[in-house]
Amino acid sequence: MNRACATSSEPYTIGQLARLTGVKAVTIRYYEKADLLPAARRTASGYRLYSSVERDRLRFIRRCRHLGLGLDDVKALLRLSDEREAPCHQVDAIIHQQREHVRDRIRDLQALEQELDRLEGACRAETIGECKIIESLSRPTER
Amino acid sequence: MNRACATSSEPYTIGQLARLTGVKAVTIRYYEKADLLPAARRTASGYRLYSSVERDRLRFIRRCRHLGLGLDDVKALLRLSDEREAPCHQVDAIIHQQREHVRDRIRDLQALEQELDRLEGACRAETIGECKIIESLSRPTER
DNA sequence: CTTGACTCTATAGCAACTATAACCCCGATC
DNA sequence: GATCGGGGTTATAGTTGCTATAGAGTCAAG
Numbered sequence: 001m002n003r004a005c006a007t008s009s010e011p012y013t014i015g016q017l018a019r020l021t022g023v024k025a026v027t028i029r030y031y032e033k034a035d036l037l038p039a040a041r042r043t044a045s046g047y048r049l050y051s052s053v054e055r056d057r058l059r060f061i062r063r064c065r066h067l068g069l070g071l072d073d074v075k076a077l078l079r080l081s082d083e084r085e086a087p088c089h090q091v092d093a094i095i096h097q098q099r100e101h102v103r104d105r106i107r108d109l110q111a112l113e114q115e116l117d118r119l120e121g122a123c124r125a126e127t128i129g130e131c132k133i134i135e136s137l138s139r140p141t142e143r
Numbered sequence: 144m145n146r147a148c149a150t151s152s153e154p155y156t157i158g159q160l161a162r163l164t165g166v167k168a169v170t171i172r173y174y175e176k177a178d179l180l181p182a183a184r185r186t187a188s189g190y191r192l193y194s195s196v197e198r199d200r201l202r203f204i205r206r207c208r209h210l211g212l213g214l215d216d217v218k219a220l221l222r223l224s225d226e227r228e229a230p231c232h233q234v235d236a237i238i239h240q241q242r243e244h245v246r247d248r249i250r251d252l253q254a255l256e257q258e259l260d261r262l263e264g265a266c267r268a269e270t271i272g273e274c275k276i277i278e279s280l281s282r283p284t285e286r
Numbered sequence: 287c288t289t290g291a292c293t294c295t296a297t298a299g300c301a302a303c304t305a306t307a308a309c310c311c312c313g314a315t316c
Numbered sequence: 317g318a319t320c321g322g323g324g325t326t327a328t329a330g331t332t333g334c335t336a337t338a339g340a341g342t343c344a345a346g
Contacts, residue, residue: 007242015292025293030334045342047293053246054197054282063280067262070253084272092266093277099259101340106252109245112211116242122237129227133234137206138224158323168324173303187309190324214302 011041011049021058036075037060059082071100154192164201164213171201179204179218212241 008016018025031037035110037057040048057078064074073094080091122132148252151159160254161168163228174180180200200221217235226263265275 013293024335026336027334029294034333043342044297045293047342054272065333067259068252077277079279080271084270086271088266088268088271088274088277091271091274092263095155095259095263095266095276099256101253102256106150106249108255109249110213111254113242113245113249116210116238116245118222118239120235121241123231123238125231127227128223128229128231128234131231131234132232133238134220134224137203137220156324167304169305170303172325177302186311186324188324189326190311208302 010051011028012051012055014040014048014050017050017055020055021062023062031058031061031083034071036071036078047129067095067098069094073098155190155194155198157183157193159194160198160201163198164205165203166205170271174201174204177214179214179221196251210238210241212237216241 008020014028014043017023018028023031028037032039032048040050040054043049045108060078060081061074064077067100069077076094077091080086080088117137119133122136123132128134151163152157155226157162157168157171160166161171166174171180175182180197181194183197188194203221203224204217212220220237223229223231234267262276262279265279271277
């Protein structure tokens, strides 16, 4: 069995599709159950079969996920991408919102990083009893 | 009834403790079950009662959580904070690791932000059929 | 005909809570 | 004493996006 059998051609089994898209087979099944992919056509023995349509859809999903979008957003984008005549402001909105989301998260994490820097630099002690980190965490500050 | 009844004094009910620490009552119970807090003393009728010891422990937990530490790390820090004679390099290690973690995450998110910026700027179309965002997500690039 | 890789389903687990249901308790009021 | 509101109690399920496991069937090659 040559896993590198050139480019496996249509129709694809789930494993072939997984290799083609970089999405694991279990995850593909999961996406089917989560309604991101339509129920796949089956062989007589029940194996799922896929075409390039599903392959492309799955790649679309994967790109969205790489952008950090949640499955609901991905679902919305999939739906929208089929309505070629519709206005695309909903698409813009999803991307925009995600950007805001990411920006907020970055800000939060940068504050965190500073705090951790401060903490990490603080400890010059040998034992926990003198450790500024533990002290800092124990200090009755706010609330 | 006066929710601002000066400072409620020991012993605290779970709700009072929640107000004092900013940790919700359900979460306090969850922490108990997760072994971050010892099983609380109870009234005759089964209400949990807390003292300033638990209050301080809970504040410690909350600060750790604000640093983004996982409950396992918090648990470790709690354990360590009781061993005042022990060397504190394990404490340092946890904080250091978390800083690395946060830094990595920030880098990832910054890459994401750029990509989202690019996408958001790209769409100058009216309909989805022409939308560069959808196009970009559909484009057969990698894999 | 047996192996080994692949596929199928269903179920449980992860993190760190949050929500729900269904009940009990307590102090205040009527 | 009944009742009411705002507590508290438990157990269980849901969240997100998978991942792991178990137990079984399928398929092509040797």
